[in-house]
Amino acid sequence: MIAEPTFFDVNLAIDIVLLVMLLVVAGAIVRTRSLLTAIILFGIYSLVSAVWLVVMDAPDVAFTEAVVGAGISTIVLLGAILLTRGEAERGDWRRLIAPALVCVTVGGVLIYAATGLPALGDASSPVNAYVGRAYLEAAPNDIGVPNTVTAVLASYRGFDTFGEVVVIFAAGVGVALMLGFGPRASLAPPPQVMGDHHVVLRVAAKLLIPLIALYALYVQFHGDLGAGGGFQAGVIMAAAVILHALVFGLRETMAAVTPKVARSVASLGVLLYAGVGVVCMMNGGLFLDYDYLFPPHIEKEIPGWLLGGPESAHHWGQHFGIMLIELGVLLTVAATMVTIFYGFAGRSVDDAQREAKR
Amino acid sequence: MADVLAWIGGGFVVVGVALSVLGAVGVLRFPDVYTRIHAASITDTGGASLVLLGLCLISGFSLITLKLALIWAFVMLTAPVAANALANAAFGSGHKPRIGAFQIVRTDERRKTPRGTDAT
Amino acid sequence: MTFFLSHFNYFAVAVLMMAGLFIVFSSGNLIKRTIGLAIFQTATGLFYISLGKVTGGTAPIVVEPGSAEARELASRLDPAYLAQHGVDGVVYSNPLPSVLILTAIVVGVATLAVGLAIAVRIREAYGSVEADEIEVLSRVESTQPGPRA
Numbered sequence: 084m085i086a087e088p089t090f091f092d093v094n095l096a097i098d099i100v101l102l103v104m105l106l107v108v109a110g111a112i113v114r115t116r117s118l119l120t121a122i123i124l125f126g127i128y129s130l131v132s133a134v135w136l137v138v139m140d141a142p143d144v145a146f147t148e149a150v151v152g153a154g155i156s157t158i159v160l161l162g163a164i165l166l167t168r169g170e171a172e173r174g175d176w177r178r179l180i181a182p183a184l185v186c187v188t189v190g191g192v193l194i195y196a197a198t199g200l201p202a203l204g205d206a207s208s209p210v211n212a213y214v215g216r217a218y219l220e221a222a223p224n225d226i227g228v229p230n231t232v233t234a235v236l237a238s239y240r241g242f243d244t245f246g247e248v249v250v251i252f253a254a255g256v257g258v259a260l261m262l263g264f265g266p267r268a269s270l271a272p273p274p275q276v277m278g279d280h281h282v283v284l285r286v287a288a289k290l291l292i293p294l295i296a297l298y299a300l301y302v303q304f305h306g307d308l309g310a311g312g313g314f315q316a317g318v319i320m321a322a323a324v325i326l327h328a329l330v331f332g333l334r335e336t337m338a339a340v341t342p343k344v345a346r347s348v349a350s351l352g353v354l355l356y357a358g359v360g361v362v363c364m365m366n367g368g369l370f371l372d373y374d375y376l377f378p379p380h381i382e383k384e385i386p387g388w389l390l391g392g393p394e395s396a397h398h399w400g401q402h403f404g405i406m407l408i409e410l411g412v413l414l415t416v417a418a419t420m421v422t423i424f425y426g427f428a429g430r431s432v433d434d435a436q437r438e439a440k441r
Numbered sequence: 442m443a444d445v446l447a448w449i450g451g452g453f454v455v456v457g458v459a460l461s462v463l464g465a466v467g468v469l470r471f472p473d474v475y476t477r478i479h480a481a482s483i484t485d486t487g488g489a490s491l492v493l494l495g496l497c498l499i500s501g502f503s504l505i506t507l508k509l510a511l512i513w514a515f516v517m518l519t520a521p522v523a524a525n526a527l528a529n530a531a532f533g534s535g536h537k538p539r540i541g542a543f544q545i546v547r548t549d550e551r552r553k554t555p556r557g558t559d560a561t
Numbered sequence: 562m563t564f565f566l567s568h569f570n571y572f573a574v575a576v577l578m579m580a581g582l583f584i585v586f587s588s589g590n591l592i593k594r595t596i597g598l599a600i601f602q603t604a605t606g607l608f609y610i611s612l613g614k615v616t617g618g619t620a621p622i623v624v625e626p627g628s629a630e631a632r633e634l635a636s637r638l639d640p641a642y643l644a645q646h647g648v649d650g651v652v653y654s655n656p657l658p659s660v661l662i663l664t665a666i667v668v669g670v671a672t673l674a675v676g677l678a679i680a681v682r683i684r685e686a687y688g689s690v691e692a693d694e695i696e697v698l699s700r701v702e703s704t705q706p707g708p709r710a
Contacts, residue, residue: 182586204616
């Protein structure tokens with residue numbers, strides 16, 4: 084039991100150890116020439132960052148970093164080196180001098196600037212004492228959602244999140260345009276009897292994929308009460324689909340989740356998000372102002388006891404608004420990640436078939 | 442009583458962490474892909490199980506215990522499958538297990554030593 | 562020494578950013594450069610989260626004021642500190658950096674995918690992902706007229 088916050092405590096020690104691990108891993112990535120090694124090390128970097136983020140009291144971000152960094156990033160990078168080359172060329176050491184000088188100079192300037200920053204954990208720093216604290220005080224009254232991160236993300240700064248969702252959708256469209264929507268040639272059906280040595284993986288995948296999808300839904304709807312939300316849930320759902328493709332073959336997965344479905348679901352997510360905003364405008368409020376999600380004559384019908392008192396009846400709009408837009412985020416993020424995967428996987432199937440024909 | 446349980450839990454956590462470190466040392470020191478996979482899987486199964494058991498004892502009987510038990514079930518399901526998939530991939534790409542007397546070679550010679558005798 | 566420990570996060574983040582930047586500048590391989598850029602991005606994320614940490618705070622998930630959980634969290638801290646910095650009797654870490662970095666991470670992986678897709682198409686067009694070779698090949702190509710398949 085600490086009586087007062089001191090600096091020489093366990094949290095700081097863990098924080099420093101983890102940062103030193105990150106530095107070591109980053110140094111290893113700089114030095115390696117093999118791209119496969121670099122990708123695996125990058126996955127390790129993401130996982131160690133995720134642990135560090137939990138120590139820093141940011142469980143939502145840790146969640147996202149773990150799923151995205153160790154899951155989707157690794158898959159997409161592996162797909163890219165499958166289509167290109169696995170090794171980087173050895174460069175002349177003389178070409179490293181200028182970059183090293185630039186990096187050392189900029190690094191020096193950054194470190195000098197960092198000495199002016201507030202100490203780690205300072206509760207009265209400008210960052211923590213004004214806007215951050217105001218959100219913590221206002222969110223339970225305005226929105227009624229325990230997870231302040233979700234409240235800020237989905238309600239106070241909902242328009243920013245809308246922009247991010249559109250960026251993700253645009254990235255999915257971009258990758259699909261450059262790499263295609265899936266293999267152009269038709270995929271050969273898988274052999275009737277797959278090799279016996281894959282049976283463990285198949286059985287485990289059959290058990291795990293529904294559980295992963297269920298967990299994605301849990302994270303989605305639990306995001307109001309604890310760590311979670313649409314972004315994490317979307318990536319977890321995409322991970323389930325990608326696991327299916329890796330174990331059972333791309334053909335089976337594309338029969339289950341067709342590229343057309345993936346594209347439509349992505350657009351549907353963005354449409355849902357924008358639609359919620361427009362409904363709020365039609366009922367007299369601003370874009371994405373959830374207090375106006377329900378017209379007044381419907382809000383009167385809501386029994387006061389459902390949300391703990393008549394003064395919190397306006398939370399109903401906020402809860403529903405947040406739920407709907409998080410659903411939109413889930414749909415777009417999941418479908419976009421699946422589209423990106425289909426692009427890379429389909430391209431490598433085409434490549435392999437072209438090589439086989441040659 | 443809760444205090445005693447917390448201390449025992451702490452002991453389990455320490456032993457689990459020690460097992461994980463030993464697994465990491467094994468990955469670095471073992472000569473062959475398959476033995477390294479075995480060492481790494483110690484970290485997942487033995488290390489994770491003991492740490493989770495220790496955390497269960499420390500946190501007392503609550504919802505947290507159920508969540509930790511679910512995590513344990515998930516780790517038990519996925520970690521051996523991952524080791525199996527890794528060994529499969531190594532076998533499929535041609536690594537043959539090293540059979541015979543174990544020779545300690547210098548680290549810079551490790552790359553030059555041949556892949557070992559045929560398993561059959 | 563205390564100063565170094567309390568600012569170690571920022572120094573480490575500066576070094577990580579420079580490691581990512583060094584990879585981008587020095588490596589000729591397009592894919593390795595993308596990985597370097599991703600390291601740079603996650604390092605800036607680490608910087609934001611370091612700013613948002615509050616000593617003695619917990620994750621910014623509001624607990625019921627007066628519940629057992631709130632009392633347990635409050636019992637670990639000095640009452641004066643709690644009164645000055647607590648919200649409804651509990652000290653929380655800043656939620657705002659989490660919000661910003663959460664979306665930044667997912668957008669980061671989406672843009673990583675776009676960058677890699679471009680690298681794959683470059684490979685298909687020029688046969689190489691090394692920046693030097695591509696430069697030579699594109700100069701050779703621009704001197705030769707004719708349609709490109």
